[in-house]
Amino acid sequence: MPFFRLIHRFASPYKWLVGLNLLFNLLSTILSLFSFAAIIPVLRILFGISQVETTHVDLSSVTGIEHWLAAAKGNLYYLLSETIAAHGAGVVLAGLGVFLAVMTGLKCLTAWLANYYMVPIRTGVLRDLRRQLYDKIVALPIGYFTQERKGDILSRMTNDVNEVEASIMSALDVLFKDPIMITVYMLTLFMISWQLTLFVLVLLPLAGLLIGRIGRSLKRASKHGQEQNADILSQIEETLSGLRVVKAFNAEDKLRVRFNNLIDATRLTFNRINRRYFLAHPVSEFLGTCLIAVILWFGGMLILGNHSTIDAATFIYYLVIFYSIINPAKDLSKASYSVRKGLASLERIDRVLDTESNILEQDDALAVSTFTDCIRYEQVSFGYSALRPVLQDIDLTIRKGQVVALVGQSGSGKTTLADLLPRFYDVQQGAIRIDGQDIRRLRIHDLREMIGYVNQDAILFNDTIYNNITFGVDTSLPAPDGLSWEQAVERAARIANAHTFIMDTAEGYQTNIGDRGSRLSGGQRQRISIARAILKNPPILLLDEATSALDTESEKLVQEALEQLMRDRTTLVIAHRLSTIRNADLICVLHDGRIVEQGRHDELIKKGGYYSRLIEMQES
Numbered sequence: 001m002p003f004f005r006l007i008h009r010f011a012s013p014y015k016w017l018v019g020l021n022l023l024f025n026l027l028s029t030i031l032s033l034f035s036f037a038a039i040i041p042v043l044r045i046l047f048g049i050s051q052v053e054t055t056h057v058d059l060s061s062v063t064g065i066e067h068w069l070a071a072a073k074g075n076l077y078y079l080l081s082e083t084i085a086a087h088g089a090g091v092v093l094a095g096l097g098v099f100l101a102v103m104t105g106l107k108c109l110t111a112w113l114a115n116y117y118m119v120p121i122r123t124g125v126l127r128d129l130r131r132q133l134y135d136k137i138v139a140l141p142i143g144y145f146t147q148e149r150k151g152d153i154l155s156r157m158t159n160d161v162n163e164v165e166a167s168i169m170s171a172l173d174v175l176f177k178d179p180i181m182i183t184v185y186m187l188t189l190f191m192i193s194w195q196l197t198l199f200v201l202v203l204l205p206l207a208g209l210l211i212g213r214i215g216r217s218l219k220r221a222s223k224h225g226q227e228q229n230a231d232i233l234s235q236i237e238e239t240l241s242g243l244r245v246v247k248a249f250n251a252e253d254k255l256r257v258r259f260n261n262l263i264d265a266t267r268l269t270f271n272r273i274n275r276r277y278f279l280a281h282p283v284s285e286f287l288g289t290c291l292i293a294v295i296l297w298f299g300g301m302l303i304l305g306n307h308s309t310i311d312a313a314t315f316i317y318y319l320v321i322f323y324s325i326i327n328p329a330k331d332l333s334k335a336s337y338s339v340r341k342g343l344a345s346l347e348r349i350d351r352v353l354d355t356e357s358n359i360l361e362q363d364d365a366l367a368v369s370t371f372t373d374c375i376r377y378e379q380v381s382f383g384y385s386a387l388r389p390v391l392q393d394i395d396l397t398i399r400k401g402q403v404v405a406l407v408g409q410s411g412s413g414k415t416t417l418a419d420l421l422p423r424f425y426d427v428q429q430g431a432i433r434i435d436g437q438d439i440r441r442l443r444i445h446d447l448r449e450m451i452g453y454v455n456q457d458a459i460l461f462n463d464t465i466y467n468n469i470t471f472g473v474d475t476s477l478p479a480p481d482g483l484s485w486e487q488a489v490e491r492a493a494r495i496a497n498a499h500t501f502i503m504d505t506a507e508g509y510q511t512n513i514g515d516r517g518s519r520l521s522g523g524q525r526q527r528i529s530i531a532r533a534i535l536k537n538p539p540i541l542l543l544d545e546a547t548s549a550l551d552t553e554s555e556k557l558v559q560e561a562l563e564q565l566m567r568d569r570t571t572l573v574i575a576h577r578l579s580t581i582r583n584a585d586l587i588c589v590l591h592d593g594r595i596v597e598q599g600r601h602d603e604l605i606k607k608g609g610y611y612s613r614l615i616e617m618q619e620s
Contacts, residue, residue, distance in 0.1 A: 007168075007172065007175055010125045010128065010129070010168050011121060011125070011168070011172060013124070013128070014120070014121045014124055017117045017118075017120055017121050018121065018172075018176065020113075020114075020117040021114050021117045021118050021121070021172075021176050021177075022176050022180070024110045024111070024113040024114035024117070025110075025111075025114045025176060025177045025180050025181070026180050026184070027106075027110040028107050028110040028111040028114060029180055029181045029184045029185070030184065031103050031104075031106050031107035031110060032103075032107050032181075032324065033184065033185075033188055033321070034103045035100055035103040035104050035107060036317060036320050036321060036324070083095075114177065118172065121172065122165065122168075125165055125168050126161065126162075126165045129161050129164060129165065129349070130157065130161055132353060133156065133157050133161065133349065133352060133353065134157070136352055136353050136355070137153065137157075137352070139357060140352075140355060140357055141357055141358060141359040141424065141425065142419070142424045142425070143358070143384070143424075143425055144355060144357075146384070149230070149234045150233075150234065150237050151230055151231065151232070151233035151234025151235065151236065151237045151238070152227075152230035152231075152233070152234060153352070154230075154233045154237065155229050155230035155232075155233045156230070156348050156349050156352055158233075159229045159230075159345070160345035160346075160348050160349050161345075161349065163342050163344075163345035164342045164345050164346050164349065166338055166342065167338050167339045167342020167343070167345075167346075168342070174331075174332055174335040174336070174339075177328070178328035178329075178331055178332050178335075181324070181325070181328045182325055182328055182329065182332075185321050185322070185324060185325050186325070188321055189318060189321060189322060192310060192314060192317070192318050192321075193299075193310050193314075193315075193318060195302070196295065196298065196299050196302065196310075196318065199295075199298055200291065200295060200322070224269055225266065225269045225270050225273055227348075228262070228265060228266040228269055229266065231262055231266075232259075232262055232263060232266060235255075235258065235259055235262060239255060239259075291322075291326075292319065292322065292323060292326075295319065295322060296319070299315050299318065299319075300315075358426065359423055359424075359425075359426055359444070361443060361444050362440070362441060365441060365442060365443045365444075366437060366441055366442050366443065367442075367443055367446055368434070368435075368437070368442050368443065368446045368447065368450070369446060369449075369450070370450075370539070371400060371434060371435065371450055371539040371540060371570065372400065372435055373399070373400055373435045373436070374397055374398060374399045374400060374434075374435070375397070375398040375421065375432070375433070375434055375540070375570065375572075376396070376397050376398075376432070376433045377394045377395060377396040377397075377417075377420075377430070377432050378395060378430050378431050378432070378433065379393055379394070379395060379429065379430035379431075380393075380394040380395075380417075380420065380427050380429065380430035380431070380432060381393060381394070381427070381428055381429035381430060382416060382420060382425065382427055382428050382429075383428065389593055390413045390416045390593050391413045391416055391417060391420075391593045391594075392593045392594050393430075393594065394417065394430070394594070394595060395595070396417075396588060396595060396598075398570060398572060398586075399570075400539075400570050401568065401569070401570055402570060402571070402585040402586060403566060403571045403573060403581075403583075403584045403585050403586075404571070404572050404573065404584065404585065404586045404587075404588065405573045405574075405575045405581035405584040405586070405587045405588065406418065406572065406573065406574050406575065406588050406590060407575050407578060407581070407587060407588070407589055407590070407611065407614060408589055408590035408591055408610075408614075409591070409614075412590040412591055412592065412593065413590050413593045414574045414590055415544060415574060417590070418542050418544065418572055418574055420432060421439070421451065421540075421542065421572065422447060422448050422451045422453070422542070423439060423440075423444060423447060423448075426440065434447075434450075449538070450538055450539055450540050451538050451540045451541070451542060452472075452533035452536050452537075452538035452540070452541045452542070452565075452569075453533065453541075453542045453544075454526075454529050454530055454533050454541070454542070454543050454544070454562070454565070455529075455542075455543075455544035456544050456545050456576075458517065458522075458525040458526045458528065458529040459516070459529070460513060460516060460517035460520075460525055460528060460529065461516075461517075462512070462513070462514060462515045462516070463512065463513070464507075464509065464510045464511060464512055464513070465502055465505070465508075465509050465510070465511050465513060465528060466486075466489055466509040466510060468513065468517075468528055468532060469489050469492060469493065469509075469528060469531045469532050469535055470485065470489060470532075470535065471532055472532055472533070472535070472536040473535055473536055480537065486509075488535060489509060489531075489535060490509070492531040492532075492534040492535040493509075493527075493528075493531045495531070495534050495561065495564045495565070496527045496528070496530040496531035496534055496561040496564070496565070497527055497557045497558070497560055497561045498524070498527040498528055498530075498531050498561070501524055501527075513525075513528075523557060523558055526558050527557065527558060527561055530558065530561045530562060530565055531561075533565055534564070534565055538569070539569060539570060540569065540570045540571075540572075541565065541566060541569050541570070541571040541572070542571075542572050542574075543562065543566075543571060543572070543573045543574065544574045545573070545574050545575055545576045545577065545580075559580065577618070578614060578615055578618055579618075581601075582601045583601070584600070584601070585600070586598060586599070586600065587599065587600065587601060587604055587611065589604070589609075589610045589611045589614070591610055596609070596610055597609050597610050597611050
């Protein structure tokens, strides 16, 4: 059952809150029955429908629940008759009014308490679902996100999560509130007149069947609607990311047309979904009214023909209770619609949560904290798909302290070769070893802790300069060399040639740099990125040509910072500007996924091969 799966999955951490909600819902239902019970004596007094009992019965001498209830009812009517005789009917009516007000007040209080304990369940479910999704997203390998759209992932974390949260609450109401009310009311109806209640139970499944048929297609339509919402978010994200290109190519109208078509299609889909969703309430209300009409006819015929065990006043009480079932029944039908919609969103969320990472850590993975000898690529092959390998038979040794540069045309596999080292992807053939240990045998956290990364597009976050520089370290631990973290950050910034421009900003190191560092220039962003790597102080560096997108002045400052960063470290450099790697200890030339040449700059020039031709093309 979808209801029970949802409850078990999301509400189980809140058992005690669920228990309190159940308790107060039950009390609220029982108190509402006591409120309705005041109707019978009021009707008897107002209209003199029948004579009440005039003798008092000792309840302790009565056996059997049915006889005890009859005796208790007789004693109540005896008390009312005595009070009417002594003080008049007005006093009794006033007392019944006070009783009704008190019972209603208590009922409202318990109903509020039931909702009071529902609120932390609702907010907790939403928090838990978002936390699970976010934890999963940051744990998934990079390869997953090359196949998925950002907008679709954002949609699952926002629209789909909100839809599931609403469905969970509907399911909770269905299971913890409405069934209690319906069950208690139905038991009361059986006690009042089992014949009439059996007649009602014959009609109810027919109404439920009709309501169920109306909502059967909601799940499929809702899934399609959420996918369209994901398309909208994807286009918005792409537009914001590429706004300069859009304006440069005068493509605003083209994007407007595409976006308008998308939102028009989404509107039509949600028109169909919501029209069917809102059909639940009027259909259930109409069916409930039809049931009331049939019960009025059937019950009235029983009473008029003297075939019923209840009188007219009790029959009216019966109708009041039955009418009270209609609202929870309507809520039940709407909730079932909501759950169908939510299950479609839950399937989309589960496709993320159930995704297995192909970057696995062995149970007995080795802890590692130092790098002492070399990094070795042994017959490494890798491809993003089975159709075409990106790297083939790579043999490469990087000794401690060496600067090794990777050069070659775009698509030759340079970045992929570097990405294999921190296990952003796993090799498909061969092995990568650090100090003789296959990196798949090492703890992933420890492996990446030894590696610093500075890429061509400096990745910064919408936070302060200080927090961006300390992003890769645990500031709850002591800072290095007996410094405070503020001093360590400033030292890293000075080495990265960043301290001067940082102090020129409005709030220094506490200046917020905007989305992706948009308030800084390209060179400034890159120097912040380098300062972050310096503060981390890793023994191994991966540099994805950090200067290729900079102007001459910024390139000079960044290059100086990089030279400071590379000092006494093992560095793997992806080079686009070959002039920046002339002094590398080893240059590897990649072509079609293979290392076709390797050696120092002068050696490769003398060979007159691939590297020599690349130099000539850049200098011409």
